[in-house]
Amino acid sequence: MRHYYLGLAANYSGGHLLRHTFAIGRERDRTILQQYLAQKYNGDALLTKNGRSALTLALKAYFKPGDGIVVNGFTCYAVYEAIKAAKMVPIWADINKDNLNFDTKTLSKAISNNNQNRGVPIRGLIIQNSLGNVVNISEIENFTKKHNLTIIEDLAHCVGAKYADGREVGTIGAAAALSFGKEKSIDTISGGAVVLHHPYYSKIEVPGKLPKISDTLRARFYPVFGAVARGLSHIYLGGIWMRILVKIHWVEKSADNKLDLTRKIAKFEAKMALDQLKNLREHNKVPLRTYRLVEDRPQVLSTLRSKGFYFDGLWYEKPVSPERYYKKVRFPESDCPVAVEVASKIINLPTYYNKKDLVPAEEVIKKYREEQK
Ligand SMILES: *Cc1c(COP(=O)(O)O)cnc(C)c1O
16 A cells, blocks of 8 residues: 655655755855845845744844734744744734635734733734635735734745735745745755845844754755655554654754754755755645645544555644644634634645545545535
């Protein structure tokens, strides 16, 4: 039986895996990537250790400590970490089921809740375009003008996507933050970048230190370790193999990648990122994943596994994932009921396999699919 995975570097097919593992990066790859991004998104580009560091720099460029930043109530811990690192306050907005993003209704609610209860001065808004599904940009832009909010675009899920009016994501806000982490739309295992479009008020320190050798080695070999895990899972040893690698720190869980504003991207990652940016269509990363909402998700996932579909690396299993960090966030569940519900029902399907191959998985999911209203 063939197995299909979400995660474990399953998006690295033969040639791509070899190119990644043996890539030789040079200093000029950093320079070229930086110039490419500066031109594509029309601003000053900085290359960073990861996406959360990029997002932190974007926030520090336009806002002050204590400012409230509106954020999608369905996201990953990295986003929360960036807001905290910038000493700002997350204002969570609920999502809708159609695109997993906030909309003007949930934004209004989040803002009026804040004004009634906490009174944090809200200055910014992070657009996430969850899983590559874009927000209704004309409505959101009107809203931000009315409330005097500065937009930051988080491109972790959506590089190359277009809004309904044809404008490309990353060209609209004051800044665009990119992640090149595992399974992001540009995936070099780690790395990130930020493009600052507007004049920024505070002086941003350019990340100048070289990456740690241990981090670069981990990024270099993760796709190989993942491929071995996928192979071993046929004899039920894939899980043990990955647990050992995590234990000896040869593999780092994505959520644990440390935020560090001082370090640059690795040279080989710059080279691979540039390659993917130039071949976006070939890499076919929009949408990044498709999703279905199901009742009784544990049952669905276990049935899927029995048929060879390992789809448990979910975005997102909690309104702010992963679960092990969720408590720390103190997420206002009663303000974001849809996010809570979606997080308990969502199943992600990878877009790097042929749709045809996923038909048996769709059959399983269909039986449990949430009633369409
Ligand atoms: C993963 C992710 C990031 C940041 O990722 P890093 O792991 O720090 O590279 C930012 N925003 C979203 C929505 C993400 O999913």
